[in-house]
Amino acid sequence: MPAPNSKHWLDEVKWNNDGLVAAIAQDIHSGRVLMMAWMNRESLALTIREQRAIYWSRSRQALWRKGESSGHVQVLHDIALDCDGDTLLLQVEQIGDIACHTGRQSCFYRGLQDEQWQSREPILKDPDQIYDK
Amino acid sequence: MPAPNSKHWLDEVKWNNDGLVAAIAQDIHSGRVLMMAWMNRESLALTIREQRAIYWSRSRQALWRKGESSGHVQVLHDIALDCDGDTLLLQVEQIGDIACHTGRQSCFYRGLQDEQWQSREPILKDPDQIYDK
Numbered sequence: 384m385p386a387p388n389s390k391h392w393l394d395e396v397k398w399n400n401d402g403l404v405a406a407i408a409q410d411i412h413s414g415r416v417l418m419m420a421w422m423n424r425e426s427l428a429l430t431i432r433e434q435r436a437i438y439w440s441r442s443r444q445a446l447w448r449k450g451e452s453s454g455h456v457q458v459l460h461d462i463a464l465d466c467d468g469d470t471l472l473l474q475v476e477q478i479g480d481i482a483c484h485t486g487r488q489s490c491f492y493r494g495l496q497d498e499q500w501q502s503r504e505p506i507l508k509d510p511d512q513i514y515d516k
Numbered sequence: 517m518p519a520p521n522s523k524h525w526l527d528e529v530k531w532n533n534d535g536l537v538a539a540i541a542q543d544i545h546s547g548r549v550l551m552m553a554w555m556n557r558e559s560l561a562l563t564i565r566e567q568r569a570i571y572w573s574r575s576r577q578a579l580w581r582k583g584e585s586s587g588h589v590q591v592l593h594d595i596a597l598d599c600d601g602d603t604l605l606l607q608v609e610q611i612g613d614i615a616c617h618t619g620r621q622s623c624f625y626r627g628l629q630d631e632q633w634q635s636r637e638p639i640l641k642d643p644d645q646i647y648d649k
Binding site: 392395405407409414416418419431462466470472483487492493494499 | 528
């Protein structure tokens with residue numbers, strides 16, 4: 384239980400001008416950084432309540448329950464807030480071992496080599512198959 | 517060398533309205549996520565040229581050569597771009613093993629427990645000592 388008169392934990396987050404906070408998802412088993420997305424107050428509260436990553440889609444302007452169409456849910460194991468309160472770090476179990484909509488394990492699949500961003504990670508599942516569910 | 521007529525790698529980054537891209541630094545040895553900061557075009561180009569993390573300080577509106585006053589330089593080992601091009605992931609060697617200005621290893625030292633953000637990581641060095649250099 385929070386101490387009396389203490390600030391609500393959601394109020395300690397430093398929301399940006401759009402009411403959002405950056406959220407990094409890291410695979411709790413491999414340690415790989417899987418993706419970075421955004422959360423608003425509602426999605427963060429839901430993430431804690433449901434113990435799964437729920438982001439705010441800036442393009443759709445809607446809650447984004449990660450995995451709702453793909454099945455690639457991110458089960459929450461831990462959440463941390465950084466020193467200036469504007470970034471979250473989630474430790475997640477990545478169901479299906481695919482975080483990226485391209486069918487790859489991580490969204491960070493392009494490395495800089497010879498002055499070009501070069502893909503260096505296999506597609507584990509065809510996106511058409513992921514989103515036909 | 518880039519192929520003729522190919523897009524410059526800096527132009528493949530999806531800069532936000534402020535001309536910035538999010539940059540996550542991960543410790544190449546421990547796999548810990550150390551911090552998240554921002555880069556503009558100049559700081560990213562310098563990061564690659566000098567092979568160390570150089571951010572853009574939004575508060576100071578100036579280049580931020582990580583470690584320039586603390587000595588806690590981040591030596592660059594690898595850089596990756598995410599699927600939608602708006603977040604970078606750096607693999608770094610963290611000199612001094614301290615990334616956070618509070619004197620902790622990682623900026624993500626507060627975990628959510630009992631509905632409070634609770635510090636759970638030791639201060640390795642007094643910040644007054646870090647910045648007296």
